[in-house]
Amino acid sequence: MYGGGNTFEGIKTDSIAQEDPIRLAEFEARIERGEKIEPTDWMPALYRKQLIRMIEQHAHSEIIGALPEGTWITRAPGFKRKISLMAKVQDEVGHGQLLYSAAETLGKTREEMIDDLISGKSKYSNIFNYPAFTWADSCFISWLVDAGAIVNQLANAKGSYGPYCRALDRICAEESFHLKYGHHCVIYLATGTQKQRDMFQEAINRWWKPMMHFFGPSDKISAHTEVLMRWKVKMSSNDDMRNQFLDMYVPKIWELGFTIPDENLKKNTETGRWEYTEPDWEEFKRVINGDGPCNKERLEVRRIAEERGRWVRQALKKAQTQYTVPLA
């Protein structure tokens, strides 16, 4: 569950001038032809660096994303929800596993990535720094945060890096279960008792703001990424993804008789774009830099999980255990 566009930072493109122009031209021609880049191919340093950063953030978002929904694993109401939520959260861990592997093919080890997550050096989707107060919050995440992630992931699956695309193909297939499961949960809340309806309305009220943050800062203030678009690393602009999400899901939320806490939210029929109150990007920045309601807890939980597992992993290690960069 990753919405992309996590930062404001610009990228330094100076290093491109240092690259071998012939190899660079071949590399760009390959992408232009629509062929994927594979791990043993030559690639510009900047391409490698940006991909590691993006795939790693994506992986961390899955691992941390398992926590707010995991809050409700032991309390899911009824057999069907119980099994489904377990499987859903398990998938998030599985997505993390797939994505770390894809990032590893670029040369960063899983040890380094997990260390960087726990130390706060690497980022993950901001939305998981918010708490899941009720069962309905977990339903909001399963349906709408996953829906948002699918918008980003479907776009990225058309990107240029083979291992990331392969991981995303698998992930997107699994996400269709998440989305349907989430929508199913919400339909049951919406068509249920007044109490159930209220629960979900409150969840929307809590989660709308982070949901609008999910795709990253507005194009007006985010850094230009032409070279990353040309190299098919970044596949869609933050605002385009946000607009696509609103287009697909606002009508579905309204259809269920719920309101969205933004009085300016409407579709401009002339431009075909959604208009909304500009999200508070200062808050976004603050939360991503560590000052959100749950940042500390999320990282602390991961730290404890890793520490508790340390003796297990040490014991598994054999004299002949060696690490090689995975192949694909």
Added chain:
Amino acid sequence: MNETALKELLYKIADDQLILGHRNSEWTGFGPLLEEDIAFSSMAQDKVGQSYALYQMLQTLSEKDPDTVAFMRNSDQFHNSILVELPNGEYDFSLIRHFLYDTAEAIRFEMLSESSYQPLADISKKIRAELRYHTLHANTWVKQLGSATEESISRLQRSLDLAMPYALGMFEESPYEKELISSKIFGGEKELKDRWVKKVETIIAQTQLNLPDWKTLQPVTGGRAGKHSEYLQPLLDEMSEVFKIDPTAEW
């Protein structure tokens, strides 16, 4: 067929599977290695799924629907063994419990696949196949950690010593034991236990772990009769927290 005996049997198995599945699901997202997190979660899902199927079978015998049965009973109405309700502890305890429990379940469902109650025989054949992975997983892990580092061996040994009296509680006999055996519904706890002991000995012999002396062990029983440890009721309260907001609602 003695329906009361059959129901008693189904309840205790289903309750075991549900409570251990629930306990094991607490590891989802917190496991020692990503791959193991996924594997352990799958087995928790299998267990909850198996309990659901058995509660559905009970429903055909005019018991209440599975959700009501699972989410609305109090601890004294549960027939699970105390072993499965104990807190997870560290991974050594969860793993040892998984090994001791699934070794027994694999044999239990193998025996039940011959049951004279056809629906139970049918479902047991499927569950038996599903449990093949659970025992492969448990055996592989116990063999690895049971002969690895000083820490892993001593942790597993401690957990084995701690779990064993509770594990023997799994074989607490039902008041209908004779009827179950004579009507060929189930071969009985005694046979199950004997086969289990052999299997456990075979695996542990491949490790540096030691089994306690069977003769001196006192089984911790009571679970089958609804007498539980202090851990079960809080588990049930947590499990049914949302469900009980409105038990008549559809979630």
Added chain:
Amino acid sequence: MKSLDPRVNRLPVVGKPGEISPKVPLDQLGTFEVFVQPKEGKPFQHEGIVHAPDVEMAFVLAKETFTRRFTCVSLYVCDTRNVYVSPLTEATSNAYDLISEATEKSTHKTSYEIYHLLKRGKQHVHVGTVQAGSPQEAMAEAKKVFKNDKTVYNIWAVKTSDIRFTTDEEKDLWLTLPEKKFRDASAYKGGDKLKEFLERHNA
């Protein structure tokens, strides 16, 4: 830690909050390549990797990491270090053209499994087995046997004896997989409920 998650509230105290001890080398163990056969008669396909200490554990961990949905009849794993990889080509260039004919003729031959990458971005797929005395010879042998008019961008060769296969007794590990519908989008049909609600709502 005071959390909304009861599971988190039960976590033990481990070290000090925020005190980070970096991972030691090999904390995440080695990597193993995972191949899956979706149906009887279909070829094995590379699906990804698992981190594990040895092939046996890799097999156990690969099963739920890669085959917990869809269909599967068999799975195998091998150490990443035991995969011999040909050069990677692009456009219309065939990787087999970069492989030279075998010069040595070994007397001690053993079998190797051969895999092709037919499209960049897709998976390596098993094409067959050859007998050879070395990985280089296996590649050359594969060129004789498997090269045709299709462009192959990358070839892998793995010694058969380095693979941990699914045994015959393990074949029913996936017996109930098709019944695990709860992992499938098709199990969540809310259409009727929604329609009824909308009709009531709009009436």
